[in-house]
Amino acid sequence: MAILTVREALQQALHEAMQDERVFIIGEDIGHYGSTYGVTAGFLEKYGPERIRDAPIAEAGILGLATGAAMAGMRPIAEIMSVNFSLLAFDIIINHAAKIYSMFGGKFSVPLVMRTTNGWTQLSATHSQSFDAMFAYIPGLKVVAPATPADMKGMFRAAMADPDPVIFIEHTLMYGVKGEVPDGDYIVPIGKSVLAREGRHLTVVTYSRMVHLSLQAAELLAQEGIEVEVVDLRTLRPLDMSVALESFKKTNHAVVVTEDWQSYGTSAEIATRLYEAGFDYLDAPIQRVNFREVPMPYAKNLEQQVVVTTERIVAAIKKVLNRS
Amino acid sequence: MQKQRGSTKAVTSATQSVRSSMTSTPFTRALEHLGADQLVEYYRQMMLIRRFEEKCQEMYTRSKIGGFLHLYVGEEATGVGAISNLQPQDHVFTHYRDHGHAIARGLDINPLMAELFGKDTGCSRGMGGSMHFADVTKNFWGGYAIVGSHLLLADGVALQCKMQKTNGVVMVFFGDGATNGGEFYEALNFAQLWKLPVVFVCENNLFAMGTPLEVHSSVTEIYRKANAFDMKSMRIDGNDLLGVREQVGEAVEHARSGKGPVLVEAMTYRFRGHSAQDTQKYRSKEDVEKHRSADPLEAYRKLLIDEEICPASRLDAIDVQIDVEVDASVEFADNSPVPGNEWLTDAGIYAAPLETLTVDPTLV
Ligand SMILES: Cc1ncc(C[n+]2csc(CCOP(=O)(O)OP(=O)(O)O)c2C)c(N)n1
Ligand SMILES: [Mg+2]
Numbered sequence: 001m002a003i004l005t006v007r008e009a010l011q012q013a014l015h016e017a018m019q020d021e022r023v024f025i026i027g028e029d030i031g032h033y034g035s036t037y038g039v040t041a042g043f044l045e046k047y048g049p050e051r052i053r054d055a056p057i058a059e060a061g062i063l064g065l066a067t068g069a070a071m072a073g074m075r076p077i078a079e080i081m082s083v084n085f086s087l088l089a090f091d092i093i094i095n096h097a098a099k100i101y102s103m104f105g106g107k108f109s110v111p112l113v114m115r116t117t118n119g120w121t122q123l124s125a126t127h128s129q130s131f132d133a134m135f136a137y138i139p140g141l142k143v144v145a146p147a148t149p150a151d152m153k154g155m156f157r158a159a160m161a162d163p164d165p166v167i168f169i170e171h172t173l174m175y176g177v178k179g180e181v182p183d184g185d186y187i188v189p190i191g192k193s194v195l196a197r198e199g200r201h202l203t204v205v206t207y208s209r210m211v212h213l214s215l216q217a218a219e220l221l222a223q224e225g226i227e228v229e230v231v232d233l234r235t236l237r238p239l240d241m242s243v244a245l246e247s248f249k250k251t252n253h254a255v256v257v258t259e260d261w262q263s264y265g266t267s268a269e270i271a272t273r274l275y276e277a278g279f280d281y282l283d284a285p286i287q288r289v290n291f292r293e294v295p296m297p298y299a300k301n302l303e304q305q306v307v308v309t310t311e312r313i314v315a316a317i318k319k320v321l322n323r324s
Numbered sequence: 325m326q327k328q329r330g331s332t333k334a335v336t337s338a339t340q341s342v343r344s345s346m347t348s349t350p351f352t353r354a355l356e357h358l359g360a361d362q363l364v365e366y367y368r369q370m371m372l373i374r375r376f377e378e379k380c381q382e383m384y385t386r387s388k389i390g391g392f393l394h395l396y397v398g399e400e401a402t403g404v405g406a407i408s409n410l411q412p413q414d415h416v417f418t419h420y421r422d423h424g425h426a427i428a429r430g431l432d433i434n435p436l437m438a439e440l441f442g443k444d445t446g447c448s449r450g451m452g453g454s455m456h457f458a459d460v461t462k463n464f465w466g467g468y469a470i471v472g473s474h475l476l477l478a479d480g481v482a483l484q485c486k487m488q489k490t491n492g493v494v495m496v497f498f499g500d501g502a503t504n505g506g507e508f509y510e511a512l513n514f515a516q517l518w519k520l521p522v523v524f525v526c527e528n529n530l531f532a533m534g535t536p537l538e539v540h541s542s543v544t545e546i547y548r549k550a551n552a553f554d555m556k557s558m559r560i561d562g563n564d565l566l567g568v569r570e571q572v573g574e575a576v577e578h579a580r581s582g583k584g585p586v587l588v589e590a591m592t593y594r595f596r597g598h599s600a601q602d603t604q605k606y607r608s609k610e611d612v613e614k615h616r617s618a619d620p621l622e623a624y625r626k627l628l629i630d631e632e633i634c635p636a637s638r639l640d641a642i643d644v645q646i647d648v649e650v651d652a653s654v655e656f657a658d659n660s661p662v663p664g665n666e667w668l669t670d671a672g673i674y675a676a677p678l679e680t681l682t683v684d685p686t687l688v
Contacts, residue, residue, distance in 0.1 A: 032606040035535025056504035056540045057471045057532055059510075085470070088505070122390035122442070124453045126469050263682070293683045294673050298453030300390060301662045308377035 007175040009149035010039050013156035018043075020075055023160070024064050027079025027115075032149045036081050037117065037175055063089040063114065069098045070112040075160065079311060080116040083169070084129050097165040112165045113156075117122075118119040118145075118208070118259065119172025120296060122303055128296035130260035132208075134166045136236040142179030142190055143236040145169040147211035150181040151234060154188030164189060171209045191235045193243040199227035202253040202317055204268055205244045207233040211309060217313035228317060236266060241273045248274055252283035255316045259308055262290040287316040306318070325536020344472035348534045351627065354680035362632045366408060366565055367628060370621045372401040372646050373424045376433055378651045380423070380440060380454075384600050385553050388657075389440045391453045392469075398595035399527055401620035403428045405568025406495060406525050408589070409576045410583075411604060413490055415463040417478040418497040421527075422467030425497055429464045431457065437653035443660035449503035450663040463492075471501040475511035475524065481519035482585075493579045516553040521585040522585040523575045525560060530573045534606040547589035555587055562590030563620035592620075 002014070018022050023162060031044035031054040032063055044052040055062045059080060064076035086093070092116070101109040120128035135143045142164055146155045152170075159166040166223045196211055197218050204214045211232045218228035231244040248254050254274055258267040267288040292306045294295055354363060366386075379482045382394050396403065404426040410429070418425040422671050426436060431447060439446030440454055448456050451492060453557035465481065468474035479498035485492040502508060503526060515522045526546050531663045537544050544584065550557035570589060575586035593615040597604050604612075628634045669685070670677035 027531045034605040054535050054539050057501045058505045276327055292668055297451050297667055299450035299663050
């Protein structure tokens with residue numbers, strides 16, 4: 001075990017992946033620039049430009065080439081600097097990468113990993129979005145969004161071993177988060193959720209950066225005698241609700257926390273699953289905490305009100321427990 | 325933009341010193357056509373951009389400005405020279421590195437600084453920040469932060485100019501890195517196919533973020549990319565203000581006269597990092613110093629003094645005046661209110677909000 005940041009855990013996972021000669025990384029500013037968020041810093045020097053491919057600003061091209069190379073036996077890692085730019089590659093991702101296995105009768109597949117980032121910090125409307133729901137909507141994609149350094153490493157390993165296209169969602173505000181990471185070979189399967197904290201009064205169902213905020217909220221509420229259980233979904237497609245439902249049957253109360261818009265967003269699906277399978281255990285309506293549904297403003301006073309905060313999570317929990 | 329005559333005295337003395345060299349240059353022609361005062365005005369614009377941005381950097385360090393900050397320092401001659409050819413009915417589109425273009429188009433710096441401070445008095449009401457300056461009263465349609473896409477919007481405005489016969493021309497700025505994505509090729513093809521009045525100005529500063537030109541583009545002479553569309557194109561020295569003015573002027577006339585679009589590749593260099601976050605590992609200090617020693621602003625100042633267009637003392641006085649204006653913009657921004665919470669309601673996201681609300685006001 002070592003204490004690593006998310007960034008370091010990912011670096012370890014990527015170095016491990018590079019042991020396989022079929023693996024190469026393609027993306028913007030991953031080499032000469034030194035990597036936008038530092039994850040591939042030093043990779044160009046170590047592996048050379050054949051395998052660390054600084055790409056032109058052409059997201060459709062990056063995903064298109066990665067998809068083709070994957071079909072023919074390479075193991076590409078395509079990096080899209082910010083998920084907002086992935087929109088330019090949606091045709092490739094949705095019409096091609098996600099369809100090819102099924103559409104050609106299962107004769108070949110697309111073992112591709114696309115790494116990308118969610119995040120915001122006064123970057124305004126086009127640079128602060130989440131498209132988690134748009135990826136997770138697509139049958140044929142596997143979508144993961146781990147929260148801890150250990151899961152980053154373990155799930156990246158799983159993503160690389162997977163024969164299907166995997167969207168691997170990171171978060172710009174999470175690279176410095178620290179945690180224990182097992183040494184050496186470590187794999188965390190895709191499609192398995194996990195309990196991040198035990199409690200008995202209410203279940204928070206969440207993933208990615210929101211796990212950390214939910215844990216903070218749980219910590220605060222513990223001082224008031226409210227014991228919150230936190231479920232980290234880790235994977236959005238396929239969505240494993242077993243841990244969340246188990247917890248819900250015990251607590252009978254739930255809050256869903258996701259860092260995206262509410263209408264048609266990931267929380268809509270998660271809450272629906274809770275209602276459908278957990279109706280008999282429901283003691284109060286489920287609350288959701290999300291981005292407010294506006295294009296992200298630049299001004300800090302407004303941005304602060306749009307994003308999810310620990311205070312908003314606490315308020316939602318109290319509302320469900322009727323203890324505000 | 326404005327064609328003013330300089331004082332006769334300055335013109336006479338300068339014309340003499342130029343006459344002694346006996347050659348016609350962009351400088352002699354500009355002097356003849358515009359007069360000395362206008363040449364000094366270009367200096368003022370370049371210096372205003374420079375000092376405004378130096379202040380931006382300072383305010384960013386003091387956390388008065390957030391988000392991404394992409395400075396134009398070193399590239400001023402391209403923006404000022406190119407935009408000097410535009411008439412009020414013309415249009416400007418640009419990318420996130422938009423401060424210089426906005427100032428060259430005549431946007432008041434108070435609302436620009438206020439925008440950077442995220443204030444209600446900002447040119448985009450504090451909603452857009454550094455990457456999204458706009459002023460529709462000046463047909464300055466904004467800075468766009470998704471690389472390449474705005475070229476197509478520029479084509480669209482040019483289509484309006486053509487269909488409604490406004491005699492307007494659209495000038496759109498973008499980087500070398502923006503010439504590799506599909507939108508660039510779509511925009512060039514549409515524009516040439518339909519003979520749209522667009523001047524595409526590629527500011528080739530040799531890097532796309534930290535990726536060198538030769539690493540990101542198979543053809544490093546960007547202007548040649550127009551050949552695939554039989555489009556007129558040119559490569560120019562983007563650091564020579566009067567050269568830019570004259571050559572882009574030809575491109576503007578070409579577009580205005582209905583002959584179709586032009587791709588201009590202006591060779592320039594940014595002195596600062598790509599954004600305020602950039603550690604600049606991809607280029608050496610010596611390289612940056614080499615370019616800094618050929619600072620287009622310094623070169624232009626020297627030209628004005630050497631050719632006796634304007635004494636150094638008057639230029640110094642202009643600099644002092646600019647400092648006063650820039651400080652005043654900070655004060656204006658500081659004293660302005662922040663935008664109100666109506667931006668978090670339907671009224672903030674739709675021009676025509678409906679009765680059925682998108683934004684749930686009861687949201688926790
Ligand atoms: C579609 C898209 N991909 C990536 C980015 C991230 N990005 C912003 S600016 C930039 C480099 C652009 O370089 P260039 O076009 O040469 O313009 P310069 O910044 O040099 O003026 C990149 C990669 C983006 N904003 N949009
Ligand atoms: Mg560039």
